[in-house]
Each structure stands twice: as structure tokens, then as C-alpha cells.
Amino acid sequence: MATIQVHKKYAFKWYEKFYFMSISAGMWVTLKHFVKSAFLRRMVTVSYPEKKMPLSSRFRGLHRLKRNEKGQERCTACYCCQWVCPADAIQIVAAEVTPERQYLHPEDKYAKSFQVDLLRCIYCGLCEEACPKGAIYLDGGMPMPADSRDGLILDKAKMMETEGGAILGERN
């Protein structure tokens, strides 16, 4: 069987050997953006973290645990999110609600500890879908950098942390 040579080394023409055309084509893009941002005030970057890009309303970022209308934790530690998580990022320890903390929880079971390992999480949003209580949403924005592995484990305190009071209801 005859072999067909598919790959052939491209032979440069004499003028192509100077790379003049390629370089000027590349520089044209650079120049275009330079003119746009320097003279026409159309910036293509923002100075993060002072300024932030607007995110889509469906953007899946950091996890947040929600509260209900009475300010009680919605999460009842049913383990549905831990069960569905394809990356094994969620670890829950459940406990029984004692009368002293009954006002914090609508049911008799709560998550004593709720940890999301951001190094494992793939932000697929399945936990959002699996949650029967509407307790977890990935609406916390961009993941924050940290200087250690421990810093990238979201615990309950971080996920319940809110700006201006309890997070109520649906995804914001």
C-alpha cells in the first residue's frame, strides 16, 4: 500500500522569511487595543480587587448557606448535597438540635459542621439542585484567594456570613 505523505514542511517564500507581515499583523492588534484604552477610554481590564466585573445572575461562585424568613438556618443536614457532589468536596457532620438552639433551626437535625473544600469543588452546581430546602446556593461571587490550603476550606461561618443581615430566600 502506498503511503500518502500528508505532512509536508511548508517552504517559506523569500519575503516571508523576514516575518514582516506576521509581525505587523500582530502589532496591529496591540496598537488597536492601545488606542482604544489610552485614547478612547474603552478599558478591557479592570483593576481587581478594587473594581470588579459584573457577573451573570447565573454565575456559579462561592457557596452560601441561606436562612429562612425567621432567620433560621435552612440547612437540615440531610446529606443530599454531600451525596450528589461529584468531586466529594462537601463534608457534613450532623447533630441533634438541643432545646437551647431550637430557635436557630426549623427541624430537629442540623449541620454541626459544614465544610466545602474549594480545592476539590468544580462549581457544577449540583448541590444547589439537590438541596430539598433551598439552603445552599453558589451565589457568593468569585472565589477568594488564600495563602494556605486551610484558607480554601469554606466552613459554615464563612458561608453564612452576610453583608447586611441574614440572607433570605432564593439565590441573589
Place this chain on the structure above:
Amino acid sequence: MAKIFVDGTEYEVDEKKNLIDALKDKGVEIPHFCYHSKLSVVGMCRICLIEIEGVPKFQAACNTPIKDGMKINAFGEKIVKAREGVMEFLLINHPLDCPVCDKAGECRLQNYSFSLGHETTRYKEEKRNIPQEKIGTNLLINHNRCILCYRCVRFDREVVGVNDLEMLARGNDTIIAYTPPETSGEKSTYLNHNYQGALADICPVGALLNENTLFQSRVWWYESHESHCHGCSTLCKVTTNVKNNALYRYMPAQNPHADGFFICDYGRFSGKNFSENRLLHYAEAGAKTTSKQVLPALADKIASARSILVIGGGTESCDDVDQIAASINEWRAAGKQVKWDFRSSRNAFSKGNDHYDFLLSGDLRPNAKYLRDKGATELKDFDALQSEIRNADLVVVIGELSAPYAYHMNATSENHAHVAGLEIANAVEDTELFGSLESAAAWIKTALFTTHHDSATLRAALAIPMLAFPERAGRFVDKTGATKTTNSVLKPVQGLESPGQILVRLKTAARPTAGASA
């Protein structure tokens, strides 16, 4: 045998059995909550309704005697609608809290709600809300979930033989309550018999829950294997519940008609917290060392000792017991005085073959019969044990002082549920054997084969880690003489061996170094 027709199909069933059981044998499953093969029939739940030709009203299948030529309509349109109605009534007060209920996944009500019930409810009024109560040392009752099937009350009366659960109030307010028997001198606050796990198990809903395993896992996470319970010499057949290489509980066998419907709490929770605090290293006088130090030291001690006392072996499988017996015979052949005892704790002294209750044997060492056949003697009292220890040059304790077995020894059928799964490590210090070794100042001449790290391993001259019962398969001989096999249900710790294997290695252990002398 009687011929009956179910939805037009002819079945030949055993007329001595209950209709539900008889049809189940033929593969026809009539839904039921309150009916249980081992309990009397009450017909409380009405979910097993069937239509019988010639009878104007629907009948409860559990309460219908089998007659030859009976024509049953079990899954027709009319009867399915009737069951839907019953289901709706049962679910009136039942909260929708399957996500937080420990029973979810093994719940009859959940299953039948999926298969027979409606998606929605027409009930608009407020559901009753009665707070959850602790009624047993290891038992919680959630009245809201209860469907009043009467199974728990019947079980306590008919199987356990205590009259301490009762239905209180009437109508919508009916609850199951703990009513301590009046005759006993002091009233107990909690139900404290040995079958609280079985109560939670036969409850068809999540009303009765074991505090012991509460909220620790979901049932669909458990891996199940067939095995035999290691708790006593009854050796019940069980299904194991393992998650993340930790044993949570035993459940009754897959085929209860052959292997028994119930297991006691003693066995059910015997493997609880087992994986915690394992002894994973050899130790010499409490300090961590290696097998290269300890095994020659032990070989040397055996060589120099004139009288050896071997205590234990009843927790080990037949192969290990054979090996222990072989070693003992070798030592005897070498002219040593060897005494082999087992069951060295007060609760086990001279219990023989009697029973704590209908399942739990007085013999808490599973392989006791085999050991007796092999020539081990049983100590009858505490003083005998102490004098034996004083007279011996070397005391070899095999398994008897490891925490789960010691806990077994210590717990009685009355208090075990309270102890079960908790603080088993502390149980070692309360054993007779620990006390005897302590008072005879015999730790210096003690070699300990054990599974868990505890105060005994810190004191003993030599401590040797070994594999424990859930980690290895083995044969056991129960009290009736039947051979039963346990399976390895947990992944064994790498490098650990069973006492039999260690004794084999001991023979080939190098001659002692200068430092390791008694």
C-alpha cells in the same frame, strides 16, 4: 396446601400460614405496616386491604384466614384506590421530614408512599405537633411520625416479655408512651431492655430511633455483608452496616424466616466505634517499639518461664484457637507448667449455658464451646484468678483485655444499652482481670495480645497488636456446636496479624538480644 386465586392467577399456598406470609412465599407482596410474622395480628394499619369474592366489604389480608378456592382481588383498580385512601389517612399527621429522618431509606411508609400514595395531600388543617421524647436508654420516640401500628407494644409484650409500652389517649391525640411497670420497686425513667435496636428496627416509620446511631449516617451509605454477630456464643446471622471502613451496627439477616427476625442491642452495636483508638504498634512497658524487639523478648520470657498462665482465646476464631492450643502443647512438652483459662470476669464466671434473655447467651465469648473442647478451663471466681496470676511466671493475655471484648464482659444486659458504643475504652479498667493484674503487681510479667490502645497496653510488659473480629474471616463454634463463619467486614489494618499468626512467628523469632530479658 390450599388453592387460592389472586387477581385470577392460581397459587398453591400453605393454609397454616398467615395470608400475607403465604403469598409472600409465592412472590406476591401485599403491603403491610402493622403485620409482623412473629407478632400477633391486630389489623391496625388497614393498608393490607383486599377484596374477597363473595364478601361485601374489603378485608384486612393479615386477619383473613386462608380458605381453599378463595378468590382475592389484591391489586385491582378498586383496591388500589382504597389503599390510596388509607395512605392519605396515615400521612395526615406524618411530617414531610424524610431529609432529616434517620429511617429514610429503610422506611416502609416512605416506600409505600412512593408506590401507593398520592403526590399531594388534601389535608389543609394543622398537623399535630408533639415534641420528641427520650423513652429508652438508647431510644427516642418522635410522636409526629408514629402511625400507631402497635408493633412496638406487641413486640415488648410478646417477644421481650415486658409490659412497658402503652397507647395513651384516644383519637387524634393517641401516642405511644413508656409506662414503667407498677410492680417493680423503683420506677425506671427509661425503657432499658436489650431490644431497643430491634424496636427501632421493626418500627415501620421513623418514630422509634436509636440514639446510638442518630444522625451519624444515612442508611443508603452503608455497605452490607453477611456475617455472624460476634457478641455472644449464640452467633446470630447478621447483615453488617459499614461506612468509611467503620462498623456502625449489625442488622438482622437478609432472610429472617430462616435466620431470625431480631438481634439484641448487645450484638447490634458491638462493633460501634470500633475503628477508633486502635493499637497499631508493638509496645514494651508502654513505650512504642517494633516487633523485632517484642517478639524475641516474648520468646525469651516463654523460654525462661517455668509456669505460664494463658488467659483468653474465646474471642478468636477456630484456626487461632488451634494455634494457641498447639503452642500450649509445645510449651507443655518443653516441661513447663501451662494453665489455660478463659472468661475471666465476674459477669462471665460460671454462667455456663444460661441466657440473659431469649437471644443473648450467658456465654459472652463466641468461641467458648470450641475452647472448652480444646482443653481450656473456666475460672469460677475472682480469688482463683488472683492466685493463678500470683503463681505464674508469665501471664499471656489474648484478647481478653482488649477494649471491645472487655466492654462485652463488663456490660450486663441491663446497662449495656447505656454503655453501648460509648466509652468502651474505659471498660478495660473495670474488668476483674485488670484489677487482679493490678493488685498482684503482675504487669511486669504480662504479655498482652490486644486490639485497642488503652491503660492496659500502657502497663503491660509487652503489648502485641492483633487483628480483631471484624477485620478477619474466621470459623466459630456456637453454643449448640454448629460451625459458623464470620466475614471480614472491615479492611484490615496493614501489617497486623491474628494471634495465631503471631504465635507461629514467635517460634521463628530470633534468640533474644542482651537488652530484652525478663
